[in-house]
Amino acid sequence: MKLESEITGETRTFESVREVLAKANEEKTGDELAGIAAESAAERIAAKAVLSEITLETLRENPVVPYESDEVTRVIQDNVDEENYQQIKDWTVSDLREFLVDEQTKESDIQRVREGLTSEMVAAVAKIMSNMDLVQASSKMVITARCNNTIGTEGSLSFRLQPNDPTDDVENILNTIREGLSYGVGDAVIGINPVEDNPDRTKRLLEATHEFIEEWDIPTQNCVLSHLTSQMEAVRNGAPADLLFQSLAGTQKGNDEFGIDVDLLEEAYELGREKCTATGPNVMYFETGQGSELSGDAHEGVDQVTLEARCYGLAKQYDPFIVNTVVGFIGPEYLYDGRQVIRAGLEDVFMGKLTGISMGIDACYTNHIQADQNDIENLAVLLTAAGSNFFITIPMGDDVMLNYQSNSFHDATALRDIFDVAPAPEFEEWLEKEDILIDGTLTDRAGSPEHFLRSD
Template sequence: MKLESSITGSQQSFDSIQELLAKANEEKSGDELADIAASSAAERVAAKDALSRISLATLRENPVVPYEDDEVTRVIQDAVDETIYDEISDWTVADLREFLVDEQTTEEDIDRIRPGLTSEMIAAVAKIMSNMDLIQASSKMVITARCNNTIGSVGSLSFRLQPNDPTDDIENIRHSIREGLSYGVGDAVIGINPVEDNADNTKRLLEMTKEFIDEWNIPTQNCVLSHLTTQIKAVKNGAPADLLFQSLAGTEAGNESFGIDIDLLDDAYEFGKEHCTGSGPNFMYFETGQGSELSSDAHAGIDQVTLEARCYGLAKRYDPFIVNTVVGFIGPEYLYDGKQVIRAGLEDVFMGKLTGISMGIDACYTNHIQADQNDIENLAVLLTAAGSNYFISVPMGDDTMLNYQSNSYHDASALWNIFDVRPAPEFAKWLEAMGITDNGRFTEKAGDPTVFLKNNQ
């Protein structure tokens, strides 16, 4: 197996698939911190060239973590449709790229070959694609999912309403929900990151959000993003949860750092089938983010794009309603600036959609990263063009509990208008019935949270 290139005028060789994948990656501060990045632009170009010429079979036969050592690898490898794989195994990574960006390739064509791909193949092709390639290919792929409404349908763009509060104050959260709904967001989920991760608090927040949803007949779903075991305990104690949430990593060791394994995820999935209050059939919610494995010293020398693709391969096992990458949240150690954040967001949504999951993003940044609100708005525009299923939105773009910046509630209308898209169909009808929109456009009621006070009805 030759892993070499002379495209830069001098022979460059690579010792392993793992090294080749890492050095073919676009510049990322996380890979540099892990000491696995290309040492120069020339080495990066050489790695991309060498990677483009290896076969999909080579990637299948050389997972970045051996099958016998890692349960995430086993999940990904065991899920491959061998018949489809046999048809495409001789393709090179360059062949896969050409297939994806070819204007003659349809959504149905991509859907057909998807079961034959592994996460390493998906990561590899992402590495040799430009930003525009990623957007073009992503825009072809339509992945829908359903809980209490339908997300990802053609012509729709959804938003998670994230009403976090630094003290988990019920009334403050309720006010934030009112504001978000008045701007038309919340169809992906009304999801709260709790300050206190315990079953009683999780139950309290789930009961409040479910009561609000039922009171106003809102076609959406609720979720409290405490640890999966905490949510299960809360539901066993009577809490109404439409979705079950968990953060995922791309290695077994990374998931251990989150306090989970495949057995727990499998058990939670079966538990959710019986006990989640959403109509389904999709009721799992996962979050990921480039660099999370490195932050827990569980990266095994693997680059963060490949690890992120493996997160999606794991998530697919549970047919999730939504998966999102918190792309700029982890910090500048992993994604240094706006350019790296934008690239990672495009990679992640592309890889998630090619994996076949309902993929969205928290287009966000922390205050110590070299990025600003323009970078995040640029990413939101690019990913709307790419067909991201949803974005996270927070009041005024500033999450006062998690202390980071994201898209605001009122960013939604700008993206809907620029791209002539609308919220999830059921939610869009509800907005019309509430008088917040009229023929898809905001009315004078929009942005007025008192719409959701009974004494104003």
């Protein structure tokens, strides 16, 4: 296999498909830290040129982590629909890009192709696409899922209501939920990141949110984002969880660092389908983020975009209700500035949707990264145009527990207004019943949590 390209009069030769994938990636500090990034713009362009001519069959036969040593690879490879793969295996990566951006290509066409793809193919095509390509192709793909409501329907945009509290104070959490609901957010999930990760705390927070949802008959779902094992024990002890959550990595070694493996995920999936309080059928929630494998020294010499695509290939196995990437949360060691965060967010939502999962994002940044609120608002606008299923929202865009910045409840109303999109259908109907939304417009109850301090 000859992997070389001549750019600016210099012939550059690459040793492996894995090296081509890494060096074709857009500039990311995480790849630089790992020592696998292109050393110049010319080398990056040369790698992109080589990658564009590689066939999908070559990518299938050269997974970035060997099948024999990595269970993530095995899940991805074993889930390929062989009939669909045979129809596209001779395509080059460039052919796949042309197919995706062709204005004649529809969601039904993409659906047939996606079942024959591996995560390496998904990552490869993202690497040779511009930001606008990613938005255009993403916008064609409609991926729906159902828990207690339906997410991802055409013309809708949902939001996770994240009511974190630095002491896990239940009343503070409920007050944040009341405020968020008054702005029309919370249809993706009411999801709490707990300060204390144990089954008892998990159960207490699940009970509080479940009771509130039941009292107000809200068509949404609850989740406490403790470790999967804490949630499983809580559910076995009677905790009312609609969704089970876990962070994922794109390598077996990375998942070892998270304290999970495929057997545990399978066990959780079966437990969720049996014991979760949601109507379902989708009862899993996963979170990912470019660079997480590198932070645990578990990247196996693979670039962070390809690893991220592999997270989605693993997530697909468990038919999730939602998956979100936290692009700006890990830090400047992986994504240095707003430009890198925006690119990563566009890549991630595109790759998730091309994989076939209900994909969203936490458009966020930490205070030590070279980004600001305008950067993540730019990303939110681009990804609404791209058809992201949901975003995360927090009061005033400032998470007082996790100490980072994200989109606010106000941003949610602005995005729906700009793009003339609605909440999840069942949630929209409920908002209208509560006089919070009329004909797609918020009423004077917006921002007034007092409405939820009385009982009907």
